[in-house]
Amino acid sequence: MSDVLRRRILTMELAPGAVLDEMALSEEFGLSRPPVRELMRQMAGEGYIELEANRAARVTSMSYQSLRNFFLVAPMIYVATTKLAAENASRSEIDALKLIQKRFRTAVEQYDVDGRVFYNDQFHLQIGEMAHNPYLMPSLRRLLIDHARIGKIFYRHPNNPQMQDDLETAARQHDEIIEAIERRSGDAAGDLVRAHLDLSRRNMAMYAAPEGLESPIGM
Template sequence: MIDGMITDPPNIDRKASLGLALRQRILTMELAPGAVLDEVALSEEFGLSRPPVRELMRQMAGEGYIELEANRAARVSSMSYQSLRDFFLLAPMIYITANKLAAENRTRAELDALKQIQQSFQKAIDANDVEGRVFYNDEFHRQLGEMAHNVYLVPSLRRLQIDHARIGKIFYTHPNTPRMQEELELASRQHEEMIEAVERRDVDAAGELARLHLELSRRNMAMYATPEGLEAPTL
């Protein structure tokens, strides 16, 4: 602020805002898998020149959010049967390890931040806020990854989380049902139990809860893909 006037934020702040917005739009499926990213429109929306936008695109491609190919526009990372299969094959190993290391290495400040994220996740469930549920579930597991304090684990976890969030948005967008609400409340209780296990540094319990939590995700996906049939009327 200069002489009582608000000045425009520097390019670095605008670039950070663009990065945050793109990540959120991708995770919540506002930008669908395979969608073309309009570099010019993004530059204009966030008041940036083209070079910092391109630099951000390269960074996000390295993180797995975006696909870059020569002589083609940037696109949101695609999803397919193979990517879903790969996710559920590898995710247990990464999430279980993250939880175990978080229980070993967490700090009090990190644990307090995890509790705050969980409160926001529960509020999103109570408000039937699909995008909020997806976003805060992603933040919850991202925070656990940070608490692991392992430079080799975090990149793999973050890449898995991109598709985890998008899977959640796909399979929780259809109309709410009593069974779905029960599953969401179970997921929230598992979060609470993870917090308790990490707080008491119970490595085995933290790892087992991660396994159960992923099994819940897998079951929900199967429930959506193959819904229960309706009862035939009695003749």
């Protein structure tokens, strides 16, 4: 159940702010309500769900302020985890990263929007695991939730030639990040992931800012 809900939130099948019906989830997954409540508490701690007293559980909302906060903090966390991954990753972890990247490329080639979102999330999560630093992981996990949802916003424009070019650029950047990690070049890996985030920032400004309203991430 937890993996299904996480994927639904990351791909925005469950929209930001959507109410989560505890009884419906219990019936769907064949669980009693206490384990469903416990799972919701766990997912709230990870940042997927908002729990408030006397109010139904909801998918964590997104706002201009939250997006601004994302783009302010994301470079710090992503650069730190990627540089540490270059120092600490094992061979098996790098091989796992390559497998995720293969699946991401397949999703790009097949115009699989949800696959692009999910495997991009898995790519950066795997890098975080490879960093082997428990202090960074909670922040990275929270950032990845909105990174995935931002991705879903601009990946859903498949007929735009510029979008497909940007997807190819993102896939190529993934390959270059892997190569830098394999070379144990933390500085190069950090520079590459920063450029990768800049690509997300440009796409977000293009597709998410309403006409006539200044994007909160144009800074």
